[in-house]
Amino acid sequence: MRASDRAYSLLRSDIVEWRLAPGDLLAEVEQSARLGVSRTPLREALSRLVAEGLAAPAGRGVVVSAISLAAVTDLFEVRLPLECAAVRLAAHRGDPALFTALAEEFAAAGRLIEDDDGGQDAYYALVARLDREIDDAARNPYLLQAQKPIRTHLARVRRLARDNPRRLLASAREHEQIALALGAGNAELAEASMRVHLHNSLQHLRSPLPGDPDPHHREEHHG
Amino acid sequence: MRASDRAYSLLRSDIVEWRLAPGDLLAEVEQSARLGVSRTPLREALSRLVAEGLAAPAGRGVVVSAISLAAVTDLFEVRLPLECAAVRLAAHRGDPALFTALAEEFAAAGRLIEDDDGGQDAYYALVARLDREIDDAARNPYLLQAQKPIRTHLARVRRLARDNPRRLLASAREHEQIALALGAGNAELAEASMRVHLHNSLQHLRSPLPGDPDPHHREEHHG
DNA sequence: CCGCGGGGAACTGTATACAGAACCGCCAGG
DNA sequence: CCTGGCGGTTCTGTATACAGTTCCCCGCGG
Structure with a gap:
C-alpha cells in the first residue's frame, strides 16, 4: 500500500472518530512525523481530505473542518x-x-x-x-x-x-x-x-x- | 496563484473542453513540462481531478475518465x-x-x-x-x-x-x-x-x- | 514465424533541500 | 497602556534527486 494511502486512511479515521477535533490544525511536518511518512504523500492525503470536506484550508495550512x-x-x-x-x-x-x-x-x-x-x-x-x-x-x-x-x-x-x-x-x-x-x-x-x-x-x-x-x-x- | 492551482485549472479546462479526450494518459513528466510547473504541484492537480471524477487511475498513472x-x-x-x-x-x-x-x-x-x-x-x-x-x-x-x-x-x-x-x-x-x-x-x-x-x-x-x-x-x- | 525471457528505459512514488511568505513576539513611540 | 512596525522563526509551496517498479522492446530459441 502506498504511503499516501496510509496517511489518508489514518487521518480520515482520526477525524471521523473524533480523535482529531474540528479546528485542529493539520500541520504537514507534525503529521508527517506522527504518521511516519514524508511530507509529499501527506500533502496528497491532505488534499484528498479537503476535496472530501473533512478538512478545509484555513490561512496557512489546513484544519479539520467544523461540524456540529x-x-x-x-x-x-x-x-x-x-x-x-x-x-x-x-x-x-x-x-x-x-x-x-x-x-x-x-x-x-x-x-x-x-x-x-x-x-x-x-x-x-x-x-x-x-x-x-x-x-x-x-x-x-x-x-x-x-x-x-x-x-x-x-x-x-x-x-x-x-x-x-x-x-x-x-x-x-x-x-x-x-x-x-x-x-x-x-x-x-x-x-x-x-x-x-x-x-x-x-x-x-x-x-x-x-x-x-x-x-x-x-x-x-x-x- | 499557486502553481498547483494553475495546473489544475488548465488541465480541468482541457478536459471539459475536450482538448484532452477520454482515455488520454496524463503523464506526470509530460504534463508538468507542458504546463510549466514541477511534478509536485502537478500531482496535486491530478489528485484533485481524480477526486472530481474527471480523471481516473489506470494502471500506472491516471487517464482522462470516460464519458459519453x-x-x-x-x-x-x-x-x-x-x-x-x-x-x-x-x-x-x-x-x-x-x-x-x-x-x-x-x-x-x-x-x-x-x-x-x-x-x-x-x-x-x-x-x-x-x-x-x-x-x-x-x-x-x-x-x-x-x-x-x-x-x-x-x-x-x-x-x-x-x-x-x-x-x-x-x-x-x-x-x-x-x-x-x-x-x-x-x-x-x-x-x-x-x-x-x-x-x-x-x-x-x-x-x-x-x-x-x-x-x-x-x-x-x-x- | 512465433513465443518467451532478459535488459533497459521511463515513469511513478518518495524523500529532501530551498525559497518565499505568513505569523508571532518584541520593542519603540505616542 | 496601547499601537504600530520590524525582525526572527517556522511553515507551506516548489523543485529536484533517488529508488523501486513496471512496461516495452529486442534478441534468442524452439
Missing part, C-alpha cells in the same frame, strides 16, 4: 432526495429476491440488537450491507459519488449521538420495510419507507440526551 | 433530485425580489439569443447567475458539494450537443418560469418548473446525435 449537530439538518436536506432517488432506481433495477432475503434478516435483527455489545456491530454491518445492495442495484456511479461525502459527514456526527436499543429496534423495522418494498419492486413504497426512516433518524439525532444536552460542543483542555 | 451521451441519463437521474431540492430550499429561504428581477431578465433574453454569437455567451452567463443565486439562497454547503461534480460532468457532455437558438429560447422561458416561482416563494411550482426544464434539457441532449460524435456536422435535416 446544526449541520445534521443540512446533511439530511441533501441525503433525503439522494437516498429516495437511490431506492427508486433500486426498486426498478435491483434483484427482488436479494432484498427479500435482507428483509428477513432485518425482521430477525431484534436478537442482534438485544445482544451484548458485539451484536450491535453485527446490526450496523447489516445496515451497511443493505446500503451497498441499494447502491449496486441503483447502478449509477454519479449517485454514488454524490452520496459518498454525505455519508462521510454523517458517520462523523453519528458518533455524537449514541444509539440506544430502542431506536435501533425501530430502525430495524424501518429498514425491513424498505427492503420489503424493494423486494416487491415497489418504488413508491420504497421511497415512502425511506422518507419515514430518514425522518425518524433525523429526529433521533436531533433529540439531545438528558444530562448531556450539548455533547459536541464541550471544550476539554488537555492535561 | 450514455452517461447523460445517469447524470440527470442524480441532477433532478438535487436541483429540485435546491429550488425548494431557495423558494423558502431566498430573497423573492432578487428572483423576480432575474425573471424579467429571462423574459428579455430573447434579444440576447437572437443576437450574433456574442449574445449567446451573455445568455449562458445569465443562466449561471440564476444557478448561483439558487445556490446562495439554498444556503446548504453539502448540497453544493454534491452538485459540483454533477455540473462538471454535465459541462463536459454539453460540448457534444451544440445548443441551437430554438432550444435556447425555450430554455429561457423555462428559466423564467423557475425564477418567477422562486420570486413568488412557491416551492411546489419552482420544483415543477425545474422538472419541466430538466426533462426538456435531457430530451434535447439526447435527441440530436445518436451517431454523430462530430459537433461540426450540421444536423438540420428537420429544418
Whole structure:
C-alpha cells in the first residue's frame, strides 16, 4: 500500500472518530512525523481530505473542518432526495429476491440488537450491507459519488449521538420495510419507507440526551 | 496563484473542453513540462481531478475518465433530485425580489439569443447567475458539494450537443418560469418548473446525435 | 514465424533541500 | 497602556534527486 494511502486512511479515521477535533490544525511536518511518512504523500492525503470536506484550508495550512449537530439538518436536506432517488432506481433495477432475503434478516435483527455489545456491530454491518445492495442495484456511479461525502459527514456526527436499543429496534423495522418494498419492486413504497426512516433518524439525532444536552460542543483542555 | 492551482485549472479546462479526450494518459513528466510547473504541484492537480471524477487511475498513472451521451441519463437521474431540492430550499429561504428581477431578465433574453454569437455567451452567463443565486439562497454547503461534480460532468457532455437558438429560447422561458416561482416563494411550482426544464434539457441532449460524435456536422435535416 | 525471457528505459512514488511568505513576539513611540 | 512596525522563526509551496517498479522492446530459441 502506498504511503499516501496510509496517511489518508489514518487521518480520515482520526477525524471521523473524533480523535482529531474540528479546528485542529493539520500541520504537514507534525503529521508527517506522527504518521511516519514524508511530507509529499501527506500533502496528497491532505488534499484528498479537503476535496472530501473533512478538512478545509484555513490561512496557512489546513484544519479539520467544523461540524456540529446544526449541520445534521443540512446533511439530511441533501441525503433525503439522494437516498429516495437511490431506492427508486433500486426498486426498478435491483434483484427482488436479494432484498427479500435482507428483509428477513432485518425482521430477525431484534436478537442482534438485544445482544451484548458485539451484536450491535453485527446490526450496523447489516445496515451497511443493505446500503451497498441499494447502491449496486441503483447502478449509477454519479449517485454514488454524490452520496459518498454525505455519508462521510454523517458517520462523523453519528458518533455524537449514541444509539440506544430502542431506536435501533425501530430502525430495524424501518429498514425491513424498505427492503420489503424493494423486494416487491415497489418504488413508491420504497421511497415512502425511506422518507419515514430518514425522518425518524433525523429526529433521533436531533433529540439531545438528558444530562448531556450539548455533547459536541464541550471544550476539554488537555492535561 | 499557486502553481498547483494553475495546473489544475488548465488541465480541468482541457478536459471539459475536450482538448484532452477520454482515455488520454496524463503523464506526470509530460504534463508538468507542458504546463510549466514541477511534478509536485502537478500531482496535486491530478489528485484533485481524480477526486472530481474527471480523471481516473489506470494502471500506472491516471487517464482522462470516460464519458459519453450514455452517461447523460445517469447524470440527470442524480441532477433532478438535487436541483429540485435546491429550488425548494431557495423558494423558502431566498430573497423573492432578487428572483423576480432575474425573471424579467429571462423574459428579455430573447434579444440576447437572437443576437450574433456574442449574445449567446451573455445568455449562458445569465443562466449561471440564476444557478448561483439558487445556490446562495439554498444556503446548504453539502448540497453544493454534491452538485459540483454533477455540473462538471454535465459541462463536459454539453460540448457534444451544440445548443441551437430554438432550444435556447425555450430554455429561457423555462428559466423564467423557475425564477418567477422562486420570486413568488412557491416551492411546489419552482420544483415543477425545474422538472419541466430538466426533462426538456435531457430530451434535447439526447435527441440530436445518436451517431454523430462530430459537433461540426450540421444536423438540420428537420429544418 | 512465433513465443518467451532478459535488459533497459521511463515513469511513478518518495524523500529532501530551498525559497518565499505568513505569523508571532518584541520593542519603540505616542 | 496601547499601537504600530520590524525582525526572527517556522511553515507551506516548489523543485529536484533517488529508488523501486513496471512496461516495452529486442534478441534468442524452439
